[in-house]
Amino acid sequence: MPTGFVIFFILADFYLTKYMNKYFLLLITPLIFNTCFGQTITYPAAPKKPVTETFYKNYTVTDNYRWMENLDNPDLKNWVTDESEIAEKYITRASAKNNTMQRIDELATVTYHTLKKKGNYYFFYAYYNSIGLPALFIQNRVTDDEPRVIVDPNFISHKDNIVIKTYEVSHDSKYLAYSFSRNGSDWAEIKVCNTNGSQYDDHLLNVKFSNIAWRGNGFFYSAYPQVANLGQTQGQVIYYHKIGTQQADDVVVFKRNDPTIEFTFTTSKDEKYFILQEHNKKAGIANYFYIDYQDTEPTLKPLLTNLKYSISILDSHDGKFIETTTHNANNGTIVEIDPKDPLNWKVIAPAFSEALLLEVIPFKDRIVATYQSKMHPGIVVMDYEGKVLHSQPFPLGTSISLSADSPEDVDLLYYYQSYTTPPVTYSFNINGFERKRTSLTTVSFDYDNFEYKQVEYTTNDSVKIPMMLIYRKDIKLNGTNPTLLETYGGFGVVNHPDFDAGLVYFLSRGGVYAYAYVRGEGELGADWAKAGKGSNKQTSFSDFIAGAEYLIKSGYTSANKLAIHGASNGGLVVAAAAMQRPELFKAVIPEVAPFDMLRFENFTIGALDAAEYGSVKDSTGFKQLYNYSPYNNIKPNVNYPAMLIITSENDDRVPPLHSYKFAAEMQSRPAQTNPVLLLVNKKAGHNGIASNNIFDMLHEKVNLYAFVAEILK
Numbered sequence: 001m002p003t004g005f006v007i008f009f010i011l012a013d014f015y016l017t018k019y020m021n022k023y024f025l026l027l028i029t030p031l032i033f034n035t036c037f038g039q040t041i042t043y044p045a046a047p048k049k050p051v052t053e054t055f056y057k058n059y060t061v062t063d064n065y066r067w068m069e070n071l072d073n074p075d076l077k078n079w080v081t082d083e084s085e086i087a088e089k090y091i092t093r094a095s096a097k098n099n100t101m102q103r104i105d106e107l108a109t110v111t112y113h114t115l116k117k118k119g120n121y122y123f124f125y126a127y128y129n130s131i132g133l134p135a136l137f138i139q140n141r142v143t144d145d146e147p148r149v150i151v152d153p154n155f156i157s158h159k160d161n162i163v164i165k166t167y168e169v170s171h172d173s174k175y176l177a178y179s180f181s182r183n184g185s186d187w188a189e190i191k192v193c194n195t196n197g198s199q200y201d202d203h204l205l206n207v208k209f210s211n212i213a214w215r216g217n218g219f220f221y222s223a224y225p226q227v228a229n230l231g232q233t234q235g236q237v238i239y240y241h242k243i244g245t246q247q248a249d250d251v252v253v254f255k256r257n258d259p260t261i262e263f264t265f266t267t268s269k270d271e272k273y274f275i276l277q278e279h280n281k282k283a284g285i286a287n288y289f290y291i292d293y294q295d296t297e298p299t300l301k302p303l304l305t306n307l308k309y310s311i312s313i314l315d316s317h318d319g320k321f322i323e324t325t326t327h328n329a330n331n332g333t334i335v336e337i338d339p340k341d342p343l344n345w346k347v348i349a350p351a352f353s354e355a356l357l358l359e360v361i362p363f364k365d366r367i368v369a370t371y372q373s374k375m376h377p378g379i380v381v382m383d384y385e386g387k388v389l390h391s392q393p394f395p396l397g398t399s400i401s402l403s404a405d406s407p408e409d410v411d412l413l414y415y416y417q418s419y420t421t422p423p424v425t426y427s428f429n430i431n432g433f434e435r436k437r438t439s440l441t442t443v444s445f446d447y448d449n450f451e452y453k454q455v456e457y458t459t460n461d462s463v464k465i466p467m468m469l470i471y472r473k474d475i476k477l478n479g480t481n482p483t484l485l486e487t488y489g490g491f492g493v494v495n496h497p498d499f500d501a502g503l504v505y506f507l508s509r510g511g512v513y514a515y516a517y518v519r520g521e522g523e524l525g526a527d528w529a530k531a532g533k534g535s536n537k538q539t540s541f542s543d544f545i546a547g548a549e550y551l552i553k554s555g556y557t558s559a560n561k562l563a564i565h566g567a568s569n570g571g572l573v574v575a576a577a578a579m580q581r582p583e584l585f586k587a588v589i590p591e592v593a594p595f596d597m598l599r600f601e602n603f604t605i606g607a608l609d610a611a612e613y614g615s616v617k618d619s620t621g622f623k624q625l626y627n628y629s630p631y632n633n634i635k636p637n638v639n640y641p642a643m644l645i646i647t648s649e650n651d652d653r654v655p656p657l658h659s660y661k662f663a664a665e666m667q668s669r670p671a672q673t674n675p676v677l678l679l680v681n682k683k684a685g686h687n688g689i690a691s692n693n694i695f696d697m698l699h700e701k702v703n704l705y706a707f708v709a710e711i712l713k
Contacts, residue, residue, distance in 0.1 A: 119173035184685020332357030457550035492529030502701030518543035
């Protein structure tokens with residue numbers, strides 16, 4: 001690899017919450033026409049084949065497109081192809097009209113270097129050409145002019161899109177185990193190489209939602225029984241794999257007869273402990289076990305059982321476990337647990353009333369943590385008595401990611417970024433607190449030209465909801481500004497801003513960006529997340545609707561200039577809001593979203609999310625789901641806002657059938673004169689097409705922002 005090569009993009013290591021055949025005509029199904037660039041859109045015909053069910057004697061539900069749940073149906077494949085062709089044609093013309101592709105391409109021409117320390121080495125993802133897939137690079141030092149490729153997905157398969165999901169280095173820094181998926185699927189495989197790049201024969205299959213935890217010359221991982229296409233993901237098993245052996249010889253470490261129980265696991269950095277965390281969501285309890293390899297006969301034994309709350313064990317320190325929890329601590333606290341006396345906890349860092357604990361890394365005599373207060377993140381260094389030794393705040397709307405590997409380290413790496421600033425990486429000394437930028441970050445625009453502002457708005461139940469606004473400093477906020485409102489709104493997820501060249505394009509054209517931290521998210525702690533979960537799920541939608549009303553009443557925009565977008569659970573939020581208050585919005589972009597909430601738990605991981613959404617298996621849960629399910633609340637005589645429904649053909653977390661059924665029902669109504677487009681990403685999964693080459697990644701941004709630019713004019 002020649003010195004000075006250009007890195008087009010670096011992909012962050014954290015798990016993203018983003019997310020990615022022939023026309024047939026049946027005369028029995030009417031065609032719908034919409035106006036687009038002075039021409040009409042003719043939607044492909046999708047026959048209604050009603051299936052009627054009765055729930056709890058009083059509720060009759062008709063599903064016109066149940067047949068679309070068979071993803072192998074040839075007629076469905078033809079219909080999907082034609083739908084995508086229509087959407088792509090619309091977006092291509094909108095992009096040309098609004099110069100979207102060219103401008104986003106220019107704005108995305110940035111360089112940055114986000115390193116991760118693993119063992120004795122430093123790793124990063126990068127493209128080394130414009131047509132390949134992002135490879136994993138390795139280098140010996142923080143500043144190294146000769147990085148080398150250690151895992152190249154382009155050589156794993158010539159026909160599949162390969163994305164590297166996670167990787168870990170053995171304690172002696174000799175081996176690297178890495179997991180990868182094909183074409184966007186959540187199903188993964190694990191392979192092994194040494195840190196010189198030589199590949200081994202080890203090849204593990206049926207891996208899903210698994211980390212890699214090394215001990216000795218092997219590692220722990222989890223797998224599920226392989227199921228057909230949309231089969232439910234259940235029956236997780238924890239295994240130990242020894243390097244150089246077959247997967248059939250892997251040792252079963254833990255499993256349960258109840259297939260709905262989920263596990264997480266880790267090993268301590270010194271490899272003295274294996275820690276297993278068991279979650280029974282149906283019963284609402286958690287159990288914690290560990291193996292002490294210092295024992296004469298190491299065995300798995302209980303640490304804490306039948307807890308009605310959860311903890312997260314991070315590592316060991318002087319024979320005790322360091323963990324975080326929100327038990328009796330809404331914003332999170334750092335606790336030490338002695339396995340010899342696990343019921344008597346030592347609180348190292350108590351919960352702060354207005355600062356949310358985000359990330360914790362224990363070192364030999366220091367703990368480094370990141371907190372967030374009023375959307376301002378910060379780094380805090382403390383000792384094991386909880387005394388704060390150093391703190392460093394960061395600007396509003398930024399996010400921070402830490403990287404260190406050994407408790408003996410005295411330096412860690414961190415990078416921060418915002419929606420309008422690519423990652424900037426620093427080396428930080430945890431003793432002297434000096435920081436040093438490790439590499440240069442360059443952009444092709446004035447990143448200082450944008451204003452970040454935090455506001456609050458009040459809901460109908462008198463709760464104040466935080467909202468972040470971004471806009472160009474020189475624009476006039478006069479009530480006519482094109483505005484894009486987003487949220488995620490579930491699972492206690494904390495929003496971490498990351499650089500978005502498409503958003504810079506939107507802002508540069510005079511747009512206003514707003515992010516609503518609705519209940520269901522995690523920014524204001526565990527209680528805030530619970531307030532938008534389960535039986536409280538409607539609260540998330542109501543909070544989002546109140547955010548739209550605030551933007552209009554406060555003179556930022558109007559209903560005719562307001563677009564909303566969300567992915568995954570965020571897609572559900574924006575779709576539900578559009579169904580409930582269509583007059584508030586001009587454009588709606590739900591991405592890889594669940595729409596048919598009465599059928600959600602029947603497929604893949606849906607049953608595992610019943611605690612978040614509710615279940616049709618009890619009458620209360622059914623009523624709740626029925627009341628907010630977007631697919632089941634489409635009114636026949638309403639012209640809903642223009643929609644771009646984005647899904648991925650290989651999404652096995654939220655199967656694309658949700659988007660197919662929703663789009664077909666929306667398009668089938670004569671009242672719908674605003675366009676409803678269905679865009680299906682090929683060889684892509686729940687996280688979109690991020691596994692593809694640079695040009696495909698740009699198109700993913702263009703799809704969203706060209707549609708928004710065109711609809712909002």
